[in-house]
Amino acid sequence: xxxxxxxxxxxxxxxxxxxxxxxxxxxxxxxxxxxxxxxxxxxxxxxxxxxxxxxxxxxxxxxxxxxxxxxxxxxxxxxxxxxxxxxxxxxxxxxxxxxxxxxxxxxxxxxxxxxxxxxxxxxxxxxxxxxxxxxxxxxxxxxxxxxxxxxxxxxxxxxxxxxxxxxxxxxxxxxxxxxxxxxxxxxxxxxxxxxxxxxxxxxxxxxxxxxxxxxxxxxxxxxxxxxxxxxxxxxxxxxxxxxxxxxxxxxxxxxxxxxxxxxxxxxxxxxxxxxxxxxxxxxxxxxxxxxxxxxxxxxxxxxxxxxxxxxxxxxxxxxxxxxxxxxxxxxxxxxxxxxxxxxxxxxxxxxxxxxxxxxxxxxxxxxxxxxxxxxxxxxxxxxxxxxxxxxxxxxxxxxxxxxxxxxxxxxxxxxxxxx
Amino acid sequence: xxxxxxxxxxxxxxxxxxxxxxxxxxxxxxxxxxxxxxxxxxxxxxxxxxxxxxxxxxxxxxxxxxxxxxxxxxxxxxxxxxxxxxxxxxxxxxxxxxxxxxxxxxxxxxxxxxxxxxxxxxxxxxxxxxxxxxxxxxxxxxxxxxxxxxxxxxxxxxxxxxxxxxxxxxxxxxxxxxxxxxxxxxxxxxxxxxxxxxxxxxxxxxxxxxxxxxxxxxxxxxxxxxxxxxxxxxxxxxxxxxxxxxxxxxxxxxxxxxxxxxxxxxxxxxxxxxxxxxxxxxxxxxxxxxxxxxxxxxxxxxxxxxxxxxxxxxxxxxxxxxxxxxxxxxxxxxxxxxxxxxxxxxxxxxxxxxxxxxxxxxxxxxxxxxxxxxxxxxxxxxxxxxxxxxxxxxxxxxxxxxxxxxxxxxxxxxxxxxx
Numbered sequence: 001x002x003x004x005x006x007x008x009x010x011x012x013x014x015x016x017x018x019x020x021x022x023x024x025x026x027x028x029x030x031x032x033x034x035x036x037x038x039x040x041x042x043x044x045x046x047x048x049x050x051x052x053x054x055x056x057x058x059x060x061x062x063x064x065x066x067x068x069x070x071x072x073x074x075x076x077x078x079x080x081x082x083x084x085x086x087x088x089x090x091x092x093x094x095x096x097x098x099x100x101x102x103x104x105x106x107x108x109x110x111x112x113x114x115x116x117x118x119x120x121x122x123x124x125x126x127x128x129x130x131x132x133x134x135x136x137x138x139x140x141x142x143x144x145x146x147x148x149x150x151x152x153x154x155x156x157x158x159x160x161x162x163x164x165x166x167x168x169x170x171x172x173x174x175x176x177x178x179x180x181x182x183x184x185x186x187x188x189x190x191x192x193x194x195x196x197x198x199x200x201x202x203x204x205x206x207x208x209x210x211x212x213x214x215x216x217x218x219x220x221x222x223x224x225x226x227x228x229x230x231x232x233x234x235x236x237x238x239x240x241x242x243x244x245x246x247x248x249x250x251x252x253x254x255x256x257x258x259x260x261x262x263x264x265x266x267x268x269x270x271x272x273x274x275x276x277x278x279x280x281x282x283x284x285x286x287x288x289x290x291x292x293x294x295x296x297x298x299x300x301x302x303x304x305x306x307x308x309x310x311x312x313x314x315x316x317x318x319x320x321x322x323x324x325x326x327x328x329x330x331x332x333x334x335x336x337x338x339x340x341x342x343x344x345x346x347x348x349x350x351x352x353x354x355x356x357x358x359x360x361x362x363x364x365x366x367x368x369x370x371x372x373x374x375x376x377x378x379x380x381x382x383x384x385x386x387x388x389x390x391x392x393x394x395x396x397x398x399x400x401x402x403x404x405x406x407x408x409x410x411x412x413x414x415x416x417x418x419x
Numbered sequence: 420x421x422x423x424x425x426x427x428x429x430x431x432x433x434x435x436x437x438x439x440x441x442x443x444x445x446x447x448x449x450x451x452x453x454x455x456x457x458x459x460x461x462x463x464x465x466x467x468x469x470x471x472x473x474x475x476x477x478x479x480x481x482x483x484x485x486x487x488x489x490x491x492x493x494x495x496x497x498x499x500x501x502x503x504x505x506x507x508x509x510x511x512x513x514x515x516x517x518x519x520x521x522x523x524x525x526x527x528x529x530x531x532x533x534x535x536x537x538x539x540x541x542x543x544x545x546x547x548x549x550x551x552x553x554x555x556x557x558x559x560x561x562x563x564x565x566x567x568x569x570x571x572x573x574x575x576x577x578x579x580x581x582x583x584x585x586x587x588x589x590x591x592x593x594x595x596x597x598x599x600x601x602x603x604x605x606x607x608x609x610x611x612x613x614x615x616x617x618x619x620x621x622x623x624x625x626x627x628x629x630x631x632x633x634x635x636x637x638x639x640x641x642x643x644x645x646x647x648x649x650x651x652x653x654x655x656x657x658x659x660x661x662x663x664x665x666x667x668x669x670x671x672x673x674x675x676x677x678x679x680x681x682x683x684x685x686x687x688x689x690x691x692x693x694x695x696x697x698x699x700x701x702x703x704x705x706x707x708x709x710x711x712x713x714x715x716x717x718x719x720x721x722x723x724x725x726x727x728x729x730x731x732x733x734x735x736x737x738x739x740x741x742x743x744x745x746x747x748x749x750x751x752x753x754x755x756x757x758x759x760x761x762x763x764x765x766x767x768x769x770x771x772x773x774x775x776x777x778x779x780x781x782x783x784x785x786x787x788x789x790x791x792x793x794x795x796x797x798x799x800x801x802x803x804x805x806x807x808x809x810x811x812x813x814x815x816x817x818x819x820x821x822x823x824x825x826x827x828x829x830x831x832x833x834x835x836x837x838x
Contacts, residue, residue: 153644158591158595158598158643159591162589162594163588165584165588167585169581169584169585172581176577176740179577180740184743184745187746188746207750210758216746217743217746218759218762221572221741224572224740224741225645225741226644226645227646228644321598322639324603324636324639327603327632327635327636333627333632335629336633339629339633340633340636340637343637
């Protein structure tokens, strides 16, 4: 029985034997003798298996006791499977249907069994392949509004919110990864940093860019101290899977309480980075232009749908201690409530721009890079595109108070490209 | 033995019998037969006894299972004694000598035994009596800088800070009191509200003052979501005791993680309110003027000493994850660090003004009032002085972004008084 043995990583050969008596897998898949198993983990931290039979398929995700991206020299607590499970339950309840169905969680084996999303593809890969994903911006905008609003003191009973804050405060190790790798390493000479040949001067310039470093510190302080809502915590385009009609959010092990703008900003950063890299992935100039326009439109849609859904929830679900209906609507002042809403949305937007600017730096100068740039074999071309993205990211982080709308950001993208 | 009986409130007669076998009291006081006990609690929540003998004296503080200010109809968890004990330990370690020495904590009886501060008097009463307390601003400024800085992610190891955040997230009930009574009730027609006759129009005006209500909601959101450091949580002038040479901070049961500006702003609010009430407590006009000038100077000194000590700690103890020495000093950019310091101090100052403005409203229109105003028997005169304080408080809350210095606030005090 699974529970009786201590933690041990699964592999394709042992998985049917070790999980073959679990009803949660047997029911959908049938007897383990008919299971076909492949390991597909391409993330930085975990093992991911797809288990298929003639009857169906499931995903088995198991945490490793170290960071896969670095190796066994970077030990990492298995508790992250616990936090991922806790987070997925909450995110799924707040935006039903947007995360995979959970079938089984085994804390000893740091293992989650969940719905196999098919024919979904990872959004990053789909966008690089030129897929259109016409509902991506809308779905992710809705997801962000619902999970961020409903996990906050604007919505939840405060005792529930505070108990949850206490629970996720235990996810120290993964928070620490973000704190170091995102907000600090890219702005100094850190051992894990790496960058494309040709970016030496850019990497050096960042380290003496006082305004940018102050912005990085300010955003780090927002991240570490502003316990506004339960975040996904790592919502890049590799943590989203989609088809033309459906969109799902996966990989929530970085979940923690933080500012709403973090999840929003990280997602937008990856759409904008994809835009900067587009010329390398879309044959001719016209198709690259179309892909770029789609990415910018997707980012704008994401924000607009987010803002509209957030406003709808603000008007209909403000039941938490920060709701303030007692000061506004209940006193006949719904315009006051709308003004307070505008203030909160402005805060989320400003934070999102700051976090996006920092995220872009860490994905080009830090440890973990993105496939859009990494797969460009011509390093001179890659460096040139990354340099533009860095200039754009700096602009976002440093001038986040002056960029009021998604359209202004779109203009900034074009400006960074010298258009 | 104390531990064997369930919780029961002490009274003067039973205290020697119930605590007479505790070495923590016996050692300083001698046998219980020689104890003299009086109950001196004048706060809103607890029993406070002074236990004296010919050998010495101690204070025994016991939580009641309800809010003393309202009565048994408002039940309240005894856990607040636990949080007070935990908080006093931490605050005492961060600014040694500034809180009373703790002798004993009994969780079952929700009871703390601590040093009897003598000849200290409660600062509120001392100021009303015209005492000078020449070191008050300096001591409280140092206390604020040390406790707020050293409890934050700028200083503490992040795992310690996050575990502490989780612990104090349990102080839900007392946080809830602040959230309701401070940030919401004064701005609506709440059952517990009360105000001086003659302030009906002012109380009504507040309820339709959209800018003020939005400020109240913004400050409430800062309070509820900005988990910057461990706060005292109720640092008014009744929570400080002093002599001419010494200053001590007591009554930390409201402790929780929140924004640095909260403790600062609440304390300043009470100094400023005392200034508005001064003419009622200081015989002739010249002595009232001198008292007012001393109060304004005390507030300015408090902030200046706070800022100077915060800067010293910033330069010498920035060891936490938000320290950022790796981005600044370690790269030879100490000016960058100074710029980041200025940004953080500006945030604390702006928050402090916002919280002070809200605190003034709740002390005049909410449930819990201050003796400076309450003891003015002439209600017409009291209402006139309170009206000025409200105008000033509104200015602080609504225009907190435009008031850059303590001197600007002093001018605002004079303006509110029509000087």
